[in-house]
Amino acid sequence: MSSYPASSSFPSLTYSDALTLALRGHSLDAVDARLLLQHVTGATFAQIVSYPGRQLGPVDRMRFESLIERRATGEPIAYLLGEREFYSREFAVTPAVLIPRPETEGLVDAALSRLPAQGRPEVVDLGTGSGCVGITLALEHPQACVLAIDASADAIDVARRNAAALGCTNIDFVIGDWLQGINGKRLAMIVGNPPYIAAADAHLDQGDLRFEPRSALTPGNDALAAVREIIAQAPAALADGGWLILEHGHDQGPGVRELLAGHGFTEVFSDRDLAGHERITGGRMHH
Numbered sequence: 001m002s003s004y005p006a007s008s009s010f011p012s013l014t015y016s017d018a019l020t021l022a023l024r025g026h027s028l029d030a031v032d033a034r035l036l037l038q039h040v041t042g043a044t045f046a047q048i049v050s051y052p053g054r055q056l057g058p059v060d061r062m063r064f065e066s067l068i069e070r071r072a073t074g075e076p077i078a079y080l081l082g083e084r085e086f087y088s089r090e091f092a093v094t095p096a097v098l099i100p101r102p103e104t105e106g107l108v109d110a111a112l113s114r115l116p117a118q119g120r121p122e123v124v125d126l127g128t129g130s131g132c133v134g135i136t137l138a139l140e141h142p143q144a145c146v147l148a149i150d151a152s153a154d155a156i157d158v159a160r161r162n163a164a165a166l167g168c169t170n171i172d173f174v175i176g177d178w179l180q181g182i183n184g185k186r187l188a189m190i191v192g193n194p195p196y197i198a199a200a201d202a203h204l205d206q207g208d209l210r211f212e213p214r215s216a217l218t219p220g221n222d223a224l225a226a227v228r229e230i231i232a233q234a235p236a237a238l239a240d241g242g243w244l245i246l247e248h249g250h251d252q253g254p255g256v257r258e259l260l261a262g263h264g265f266t267e268v269f270s271d272r273d274l275a276g277h278e279r280i281t282g283g284r285m286h287h
């Protein structure tokens with residue numbers, strides 16, 4: 001990495017200097033640099049473009065320099081900004097939760113198109129993390145009663161915060177181990193984006209994944225271990241005609257469909273993500 005220009009070459013740091021320092025001094029992506037500058041200064045994109053000569057105060061300068069250094073070492077931009085957009089809403093994220101992914105919006109779509117419009121369907125979001133899936137479902141289907149579950153108390157804190165910030169009231173949160181304690185055959189739907197990357201997969205050592213919670217990404221050596229556990233537990237919790245819909249790895253569609261069929265699920269389907277990979281698979285339980 002080039003170390004020119006160094007911060008010390010700017011006696012006072014203007015918006016334009018700040019971007020130069022990030023791009024040329026730290027090889028940052030231009031959009032990341034601009035987002036970090038907006039984040040630190042509170043300026044809008046338009047203000048940064050219109051007033052390139054405006055100076056950062058000493059505290060903003062220190063914060064900006066620290067953030068661009070962290071970004072240069074690979075820390076995800078979403079963690080540095082503290083937020084990520086999902087389904088057109090901003091969700092707070094911390095290193096305690098997985099960063100919401102665009103492909104997970106497909107899980108929301110698959111769920112919304114199958115949730116009964118009438119009544120007050122009970123829905124569980126397993127491994128809610130930031131809460132992006134459960135909160136989005138609750139907001140898009142205000143008649144639904146959503147229960148969001150996660151094994152991590154820190155994740156539940158983040159999810160609760162997101163629900164409050166987004167004004168979502170038809171959701172509850174509980175710390176728990178998948179569906180343990182949810183027996184009773186009343187749920188209209190169970191959704192989840194469980195960890196599905198094998199522990200030995202080299203992707204875990206690349207990009208954003210290096211900084212995300214391991215337990216959110218991998219269930220261990222068997223990539224389908226969590227999916228298997230959820231599919232085994234789901235029938236006892238689902239109402240007659242209830243759906244189980246899960247996100248999974250790009251090559252796991254056939255395996256997940258087989259597991260669902262093996263546990264008596266019908267109307268089994270898979271949806272593809274924008275890259276064309278099977279990403280979402282679900283089925284229906286009739287008792």
Ligand code: GLN
Nearest residue numbers: 098100127128129193216
């Ligand atoms: N439900 C959250 C998401 O889809 C977290 C999923 C996880 O941690 N595996 O982003």
